[in-house]
Amino acid sequence: MSLGTEPDILLAAHALSLRFGGVLAVNQVSFELRRGEVFTLIGPNGAGKTTVFNLISRIYQPSSGEIRYKGQVLTQVAPHRVARLGIARTFQNIELFEHATVLQNLLIGRHVHHRRSLWREWLFTARVREAERQTRRKVEEVIDFLDLQHYRDTLVAGLPYGVRKVVELARALATEPELLLLDEPSSGLNVEETGDMAFWIEDIQRDLGITVLMVEHDMSLVSKVSDRVLAMNQGEVLALGTPAEVQAHPGVAEAYLGSADDASSLRRPRP
Ligand SMILES: Nc1ncnc2c1ncn2[C@@H]1O[C@H](COP(=O)(O)OP(=O)(O)OP(=O)(O)O)[C@@H](O)[C@H]1O
Numbered sequence: 117m118s119l120g121t122e123p124d125i126l127l128a129a130h131a132l133s134l135r136f137g138g139v140l141a142v143n144q145v146s147f148e149l150r151r152g153e154v155f156t157l158i159g160p161n162g163a164g165k166t167t168v169f170n171l172i173s174r175i176y177q178p179s180s181g182e183i184r185y186k187g188q189v190l191t192q193v194a195p196h197r198v199a200r201l202g203i204a205r206t207f208q209n210i211e212l213f214e215h216a217t218v219l220q221n222l223l224i225g226r227h228v229h230h231r232r233s234l235w236r237e238w239l240f241t242a243r244v245r246e247a248e249r250q251t252r253r254k255v256e257e258v259i260d261f262l263d264l265q266h267y268r269d270t271l272v273a274g275l276p277y278g279v280r281k282v283v284e285l286a287r288a289l290a291t292e293p294e295l296l297l298l299d300e301p302s303s304g305l306n307v308e309e310t311g312d313m314a315f316w317i318e319d320i321q322r323d324l325g326i327t328v329l330m331v332e333h334d335m336s337l338v339s340k341v342s343d344r345v346l347a348m349n350q351g352e353v354l355a356l357g358t359p360a361e362v363q364a365h366p367g368v369a370e371a372y373l374g375s376a377d378d379a380s381s382l383r384r385p386r387p
């Protein structure tokens with residue numbers, strides 16, 4: 117079968133490259149995401165991990181190569197259509213509406229789903245009302261799932277950092293994705309919060325059946341939740357395998373030693 121069309125392959129990146137001026141941020145990167153797995157990108161600062169996410173989100177157009185999602189060429193899809201295809205993400209730096217409540221943030225996030233005609237909106241037909249009810253139901257479900265009931269009506273600006281990270285996760289889940297991209301879910305979290313994040317990711321995979329593509333520096337979290345790990349350095353693929361295999365790969369330790377990161381214990385300060 118051709119690339120990215122096998123039923124168990126949700127997304128396939130083939131020979132992806134992206135150059136920013138003199139920097140080859142991503143260089144001939146290929147990998148396949150199997151349905152239902154947690155697949156993690158690791159690598160020192162500047163390795164190209166977030167750029168891979170931005171290519172999948174269609175924020176950037178690759179210089180060469182392609183991405184297929186469920187067999188469809190994603191690199192030809194307009195950026196605003198990506199969420200409708202079932203791809204949701206969180207950001208390395210939390211991106212939420214600070215002056216809206218948790219509930220409002222989730223409702224806003226969820227609106228990517230509706231293709232509404234202004235006429236119908238204006239007339240407020242039964243169909244729109246039903247869609248609205250469905251949205252409310254889904255959002256309340258996600259709030260329960262991630263144990264956010266206590267913060268439901270609190271402004272995001274007033275929430276502790278660790279809770280905001282969970283709200284960002286909730287906003288992504290409210291769109292009912294098939295593929296969830298998490299960019300450094302543990303960054304800025306303490307050990308206990310990181311442990312909770314691991315549980316949420318496991319629940320998302322097991323109970324919701326969502327495929328997760330994650331970028332993460334904390335190797336204890338990576339080892340706990342990842343089915344497979346891909347290590348990158350300077351835009352290139354270094355190693356691919358189980359967490360243990362990749363951690364044992366000599367090139368991986370070397371890449372981290374050559375940078376300011378430490379593969380076993382990197383923990384970023386809260387932004
Ligand atoms: N918009 C941009 N314009 C120019 N250069 C960029 C841009 N985005 C990323 N880069 C460069 O591309 C390279 C890869 O950056 P990227 O953000 O993907 O790294 P990363 O692996 O996510 O690193 P970190 O662990 O620090 O988040 C870096 O050299 C970075 O400076």
Ligand SMILES: [Mg+2]
Pocket residue numbers: 165166167208331
């Ligand atoms: Mg990054």
